[in-house]
Amino acid sequence: MAATDPQAAPSMTSQVSHRPPVTALYATDTKKNVRLLWHQEPCPRFYGSWMEAAMKGRRLLMLDEYKETYEFSSPRLSFRFLPIPGAEWVGTCKVGCAKTGYEAQVHFKAKSLFGLGGGTNRVEGRIKSISSKKTLYEIDGYWDSAVTIKDMSTGKKKMFYEVKGSMAELRMPQLVNPQDVARTESVLVWGKVTRALLKGDWAKASRAKKVVEDNQRMERKLREKEGKTWQAKFFQKLDNGDWVWRYPDQPVLPAPIQVPLPTHGPYIVS
Template sequence: MIQDEAAAGPRATTAVLTPPLSLDGGLAAEHRPPNLLRRVLSFFGSVRPGSDLTQFQLPSLFNMPKSQLQCYGEAVYCFGEDYLNKCAKGKSSLERFASVVAWSISTTRPALFGQAPFNPILGETHHVSRGSLNVLLEQVSHHPPVSALHATDAKDNVELIWCHKPVPRFHGASVEAVIKGKRHLRLLKFGENYEMDSPNLLIKLLPTTGADWVGDVSIRCKDSGLEADLCYYKSHAFLGFGGSSKSIRGKIFHSKTLKTIYEIDGQWDRIVKLKDVHSGEVTILYDAKKAISGLKTPILQAPQNLWPTESATVWSEVSQAILNKEWGKASAAKQIIEEKQRKLQRERKSSGELWVPKHFTVTHTKENEWDCSPLEQSVPPAPIIVHP
């Protein structure tokens, strides 16, 4: 069996770490190539509606200088106000559940039109710590792309286990990436497990361009009998113009009685309010400005402990070229990585060897649903850190 494909070769210590996606910039227009809109429309002009875009090699001109694993990880370890910590400190099951809903919203980060992260290579990892929170991701499948996340915080007795399988399809005037898989948040002190979905990413080409999060998200805790339904949507607009594209609405209710306890309404990039349907009292559930602005860029603290499979190492040359706006160099470096992966795939197929993940066990059903379970009980401290 081949277990650590991305680690082939000498140990590398080079890592390119970039600002996280946030409300106040991060990787915004300064890294965009010239004539981006024209290039995007030209690319999709050659794609048939209904096509699965995971089968296409995206030109480096359309890449932001980081991997999809880093984007997933940033949603967990890059934050201003610590909503995850609030989940573990709730005095009642209802208070904890409302905090989990707020934390789930906090993982929604701004998307950039026309720019996508790198599709992680098989066996790629991303390992980062923030205080007592340790986060580890691994790309457990390349075709289809499936990413697994495990995070533990011994201080707050919190554990996260995610399994994400994005399925982007072209619909003529738009691209929608359906994010399949589940997110689990476990509050170990209380014996509570919360299961939730992720919203889908909608990239609009006509009549106006943009990138928005849309769709329904369900959050449930069987241990407390509480559930929440959230809907990410674009508010009323005329002929596709105007309106708010970052609206969110929903409710928290009892699973058995279906009785609504709280109504949720607002915008995930601003303020989301919570209304007690019994008393009419309205409170702030989530403040995006506090949660996802002023975010700090991770730093490499222990180069000697960096794995060669680390996203920031695997894509370092490509990322640096993009940051320098050296598009030809970025394309050449990306092509070398992709060709190496195709070569390894051919060698595995020829020899009949089976690749298995290093940090997760993976199962999938005939319906092509995936489940990822961490092999270790806790995630160790990482060589890359984020200062609180």
């Protein structure tokens, strides 16, 4: 399912730490009583001709109407430089809910060294009971096109997920309220860098990047001189390392920058 109204499910994304690089996100859908709390830290490892980035952090999807919380992990992002450059998701993603007693394990399959062994974006998985370990459903397909689901009790298979034309309908973010854009918003901070890169002017992009970095260093020195400690505006870090939304009783307000969503969702359950 996908929302047709960009203001139906607003979200706030913020880089809450520079070293290590941590990004936090909080999204709310007040119409459907859904909340998403997420923070992520990429941890790359290099292996010569390729590298992988494990995504540390915590991801929670809360269905408040049913009082259900789903926690899910992330696969690893793999970049291969030789012999054929490319990037793909690999590894296992787990999704579980203690209240319902169900868990899903989805395996993102990697291609072989020379690109053999099937297409990219292949997924296989199982949905099972946490207590009995019994497999209830099996899923198979490609996450960027279509995935089928098989009921193990009947042996019947049907379409579970289908992208169709939704990817083609994706549009660039739109600035709808310029006066509400904070000076720390990425669209302003990195705007000159982005425009130079889009034009292929690498020298201009490099100069603009240096200006951004110099300004950040100057602001940090000014805070240190005044004895101030920087704090994330919308998120706070708990003792266990988790980042949480500072205003749990308040939904996220509509943002000045919005992404037009497809008119129909990619998820089809027949």
